[in-house]
Amino acid sequence: SQETRGSVQASPDNLGFATAPNLRGLGVDATLSLVNGHRLAQANYGGFVDISQIPLLAIERVEVIVDGASAIYGSDAVGGVVNFILRQNFEGFEAKAQAGFGDGFERYSLSTAAGATWTGGHGFLAVEYFEQARLSADERSYYTADLRRFGGPNLQNPNASPGNISAGGVTYAIPRGQNGVGLAPGRLVVGAPNVTERWAGADILPQTRKLSAAGLISQELTPGLTLTLDGLATRRKSIRRAEAAVSTLTVPRINPFFVNPDPAAQTTSVLYSFLGDFGPQATGGISEDVTLHGAVEVKLPARWSAELDGLISRNSVSFRNDDLPNAALLNQALADPNPSAAFNPFGDAGSN
Incomplete structure (x- = not known):
């Protein structure tokens, strides 16, 4: 019963x-x-x-x-x-x-x-x-956040690697295949945000x-x-x-790699996954x-x-x-004006 x-x-x-x-x-x-x-x-x-x-x-x-x-x-x-x-x-x-x-x-x-x-x-x-x-989720095809092939929704995380910039209610995808140095706002992609499989490597x-x-x-x-x-x-x-650590990073303008579609913005919010930096926790x-x-x-x-x-x-x-970031040291690196010491979330993982 x-x-x-x-x-x-x-x-x-x-x-x-x-x-x-x-x-x-x-x-x-x-x-x-x-x-x-x-x-x-x-x-x-x-x-x-x-x-x-x-x-x-x-x-x-x-x-x-x-x-x-x-x-x-x-x-x-x-x-x-x-x-x-x-x-x-x-x-x-x-x-x-x-x-x-x-x-x-x-x-x-x-x-x-x-x-x-x-x-x-x-x-x-x-x-x-x-x-x-250990049994890796990579060994089971049904362990995925993208459930569309099973008739469900796509629940992949917009905190991705590379990440997405959130500005003015719009999500801008950071382009792949570049290291975030000299990235111009015009290269940001609207309408196709980056996503990360939450179970990758877990x-x-x-x-x-x-x-x-x-x-x-x-x-x-x-x-x-x-x-x-x-x-x-x-x-x-x-x-x-x-699952790899994720965070919404607040990047101040003093960061040497700062990018924002709004030229007057003083901070940028980056939806970021540390999967490519640290791997799974x-x-x-x-x-x-x-x-x-x-x-x-x-x-x-x-x-x-x-x-x-x-x-x-x-x-x-x-x-x-x-294999997860130290929040205090991460915030310090995001606000560091020195290009050799600042954390750069605007490129492919491994740029730091």
Whole structure:
């Protein structure tokens, strides 16, 4: 039914390229993910738990509550609850390898699990390695902003390379094949603005390497008294080439390459893409998750029991964004009267 429909997706604030369930389409921050009934640290800014930190062979079953459970768990369970139960009474060794290939794309994973039982206790450990190559939008013809061949609009960006000058409500295309030195206003083109494919050189899927582990050990210390420890640990390194940086540059007349159809204008607005200067942006970093949980259970008379739990969970992300301009230095270069130091946005990329 529509009410139980869901998905697994990323978040807009997903710096670490994490994955989370989305029950009933209410958003990843409205679905609560638990492991053995307890919470984990949220992933980066997103307000959700990264479920990809759990090795597949560590999961015994998944319990799903598709009705809103905010009365019990809080506002992060409005969409429902997903509870991952780790394997416990497992004996032996298990391994699983997967490989997937596509045009311009490949993915590998190797999972292992080992478990044992003994008098009064049991233990389990699972380790998983995952590697995914980047998938470039250039490898998929349908990843384009120009949708006219599919019956849609052309959404290519007028912040282009070379760019466009916006003056008096009119867009003037900067001609290609010149370096912007001595460009006369009469060479500007009206009615055919330059455009840039926003997906040029960008990635649909990031390059990712991930190592994760999950373990559990339980021991009956005395009759009726059991100690259980379980934990998760994950380290993921990801990088993705994002859309190139764009900006509407305000170029003052003092710039030695200044061009404007209005001879009295003191500034020129240039719709510009840095695709040719820096290429696509490179975004990525390292995400680490560590969770340790301990519980002591005491059996009481009349089928009652008492349990004392303690939990430590931590997520850390180091993130960087490369290949985009420094705004302060760019504005300084736009206002520099020295031709050897000024930024020139009036020619083909690479003129600077």
